[in-house]
Amino acid sequence: MSLTKTRNFALSAVMGATLLAVAGTTAFAEDANPRQAVIVVSGEGQSAIAPDTALVTLSVVKQAKSAHDALDENNKAMGAVLATLKDSGIAERDLQTSGFSIQPQYNYSNGTNGQPQPPELIGYQATNSVSVRVRDLAKLGSLIDQAVGLGINQxxxxxxxxxxxxxVLDEARKNAVANALAKARTLSEAAGVKLGRVIEISEDSNRPAPQPVFRAAMMKQATDSVPVQSGENTYNVTVTITYSIEQ
Incomplete structure (x- = not known):
């Protein structure tokens, strides 16, 4: 056998052994990690409860010729409001300033020839807003009424x-899991397979959205307490559960 033939034979033997080794490794890896059959379902759960706390935003808006006068009038009104709220049992930790501004006020008009005139500064507007956490809902209507009487006008x-x-969230979670399990059982029975263990669970919870109060109720002083209906808060939870399918 010539030297060239010997080298070609040896090279072919090495390449063949390498391909066999790679093929053997790939086959072994596929056998070792078979794809697991699963059922993935989503379940929804709800639970409702009456609220026990209200968050209210109250604002004092005052206008005057000068910024100082507008601020002075606003400070007096807001100071009286805060003092009344504290006397009514609202704790310091439940009162927080949520907005403050002083804005110039302009008059925009047209001249006798109908052409726009330069804006005329006519005064300033001071706005001070406070967020109040009311933990006794029975007092909410009367507190709003008192605040309006002392200067709250927005x-x-x-x-x-x-x-x-x-x-209540835990109750919603339980309802969501029960809903998901019912769906998984229905699917497995329909497919003729046996439902296995839980592999993975994920949750998505949804808290109630704010319920707005009518601005008109804040803009006037009423002889009676402002009527307020708190209703119920509904908490929603969605879970996604992955179950294995027993072979």
Whole structure:
């Protein structure tokens, strides 16, 4: 056998052994990690509870010829409001300034020839807003009424919440898991397979959205307490569960 033939034979033997080794390794890896059959379902759960706390935004808006006068009038009104809220049992930790501004006020008009005139500065507007956490909902209407009488002339919104929603959220989670399990059982029975263990669970919870209060209720002083309905808060939870299918 010539030297060239010997070298070619040796090279062919090495390449063949390498291909066999690679093929053997690939086949072994596929056998060692077979794809697991699973069922993936989503379940929804709800739970409702009456709110126990309200978050209210109250604002004092004052206008005057000078910025100093507008601010002075605003400070007096807001100071009286805060003092009344504290006397009514609202704690310091439940009062927080949420907005403050002083803005110039202009008059925009047209001249006798109908052409726009330069804006005329006619005064300043001072706005001070406070967020109040009311933990006794029975006092909410009367507190709003008192605040309006002391100078509150603009309202933002009101949000009814639960101070500690853990228990109601847990109930919603249980309902969501039960809903997902019912779906998984239905699917496995319909497919003629046996439902296995839980492989993975993920959750997506949704808290109630704020419920706005009518601005008109804040803009006038009423002889009676402002009527407020707190209703119920509904907590929604969605879970996604992956179950194995037993072979």
């Amino acid at each position: 309202g933002g919104d009101i949000q009814f919440i639960n101070d500690k929603p853990d228990a």
